[in-house]
Amino acid sequence: MDNHPLKAASEGRGSDRRRREDRRKTYTDPKDLPFPDRRKGDRRQMDRRIVSDEEKTEILSRVVPPDGTAPKKPSENAG
Amino acid sequence: MDSMTPSPPEADLRKFIFAIASGKGGTGKSTFAINLAVALASLGHDVALVDADLGGADLSTLLGITAPRYTLKDYMQGEVMYLSEILEETPSPGLRLICGGTDIVSISNPHYHQKVKLIKAISQLDASHIVVDLGPDITFNNLDFFNAAPVGFLVTQNMDAMILGFYRFLKAAFVRKLKQEFREDDFIMNIINDFQNRGWSHSRRDLIGTIRAASREAQELLDRILGTFQPKLVFNMVENSSAKKTADQMFSFILENFGFRLQTVGFIPRDRDVERAYARNEPFVLSAPRSAAARAFFDILIACNLNKTPDGTRLSSFAEFQARLKMEAGHWQLLKV
Numbered sequence: 001m002d003n004h005p006l007k008a009a010s011e012g013r014g015s016d017r018r019r020r021e022d023r024r025k026t027y028t029d030p031k032d033l034p035f036p037d038r039r040k041g042d043r044r045q046m047d048r049r050i051v052s053d054e055e056k057t058e059i060l061s062r063v064v065p066p067d068g069t070a071p072k073k074p075s076e077n078a079g
Numbered sequence: 080m081d082s083m084t085p086s087p088p089e090a091d092l093r094k095f096i097f098a099i100a101s102g103k104g105g106t107g108k109s110t111f112a113i114n115l116a117v118a119l120a121s122l123g124h125d126v127a128l129v130d131a132d133l134g135g136a137d138l139s140t141l142l143g144i145t146a147p148r149y150t151l152k153d154y155m156q157g158e159v160m161y162l163s164e165i166l167e168e169t170p171s172p173g174l175r176l177i178c179g180g181t182d183i184v185s186i187s188n189p190h191y192h193q194k195v196k197l198i199k200a201i202s203q204l205d206a207s208h209i210v211v212d213l214g215p216d217i218t219f220n221n222l223d224f225f226n227a228a229p230v231g232f233l234v235t236q237n238m239d240a241m242i243l244g245f246y247r248f249l250k251a252a253f254v255r256k257l258k259q260e261f262r263e264d265d266f267i268m269n270i271i272n273d274f275q276n277r278g279w280s281h282s283r284r285d286l287i288g289t290i291r292a293a294s295r296e297a298q299e300l301l302d303r304i305l306g307t308f309q310p311k312l313v314f315n316m317v318e319n320s321s322a323k324k325t326a327d328q329m330f331s332f333i334l335e336n337f338g339f340r341l342q343t344v345g346f347i348p349r350d351r352d353v354e355r356a357y358a359r360n361e362p363f364v365l366s367a368p369r370s371a372a373a374r375a376f377f378d379i380l381i382a383c384n385l386n387k388t389p390d391g392t393r394l395s396s397f398a399e400f401q402a403r404l405k406m407e408a409g410h411w412q413l414l415k416v
Contacts, residue, residue, distance in 0.1 A: 050217065050251045052279040056243060062328035063242050064321040 095208045095385075096201070098228035100252075101235060103244025104215040107315040107347070108234040110357060112212035113141055115232075117362040118376060118400075119208045120173035121407035123388045127166060127206035129177045131197075131224055132214040134187025136179020142169055143360045144176065152180025154200070155193050162200035170411045175206070187214075194220055198227050207389065215244075222252050226259070230383075231310045232344075237322040242329070245312070253308060253337060257290075260304050267297055287338045305339045311383060317346040345379035347372050365411050368404035 051059075097115065101108040109132070116128040130138040130151070139147050149158075149165035159165055166175040180186040189197070201211060211228060213221045225231045231252070235245040254271065261267040267290055274286050287305075291298045312329070314322040326343040333341045347353075352367035359366065364373045377400045380386040386394045394400050 048275040049278045050247050050254075051243075055279060059243060059246050059332070060239055062325065062332055063237065063239055064324040064328065066237055066318050066321045 102248025
């Protein structure tokens, strides 16, 4: 039986088994995750804007340029 | 597990873990990460620098290591079992590096379980201080690494595109943090999703106000989040006082709209010594310890309460810091091939 092909095949999967076992061991309860466990939700969120046009304009109006000129007025950033 | 297999170390929550992000490429984020790691090592700490810029890793090159034995690819593909196995020695005795893998595309798009595994493994590294250099782009991976670290640095420059980049990253990280903390509360989750779905066309202030008004529990949780979400902002390549004025403007804007305090911890001046060090793949705090940039770096350590040695001795003067850097630079010259 020592040379049985099924046994050899089984031994051959040893490294893969170790890898799978390792993966299982690192399983983390979703409650302990440092981020939302909503993978399908993540996919939908990818299509959502992070910053609106008005917000962008307002941010740029607050940047003080290095050349010492006054920050741009919101209207100068439009478009 | 057989007796020959080492047990994974437990996570040590007392460790200092820093995530370095920017939201835009070219700000000097990786240079900041390297110099922070080297500065901490020069104080005597045991530092691990992790190149988590998945897909755009270059810290090994910037440290003069051209052929690392292992990279993150080997860990994420299961070629090695523990992350500590791929720590590379660097010319600095107290600093070890985990090189990023750039030679395959899949490294920049890790599977969900790989991300979870990597975040856990980083927190379990055997080092007192862990510096994690993230990618410049706004991906869920970068946001999650940033939020998972107890301390997050954002490196920017006083330029429109870079300020917008850092703001986008900061807002995305904050909203993701809210979603993580309120994940069990469907009512609040719907409120946040509604703001996102409408493209933030309403006032940002309404989001915080609406959550606060939802319930006493929601208000308490929100206040806890606002009290702990305190990213540290670093302005790089600063030429004059305009960056300070922009920092003040951003502080006010974020406090007014999101209710948390953005802490600007330093202004690193534009410096020829830094450019020369970068060209030679050397940390500028070592090759130019007397430079204005090195001085600014010491001020950042003080602002972050990191100017301490492992035995608790506090370095109060720049001269003391310089002496440490010169000693460290000696090791660097000795060991550099």
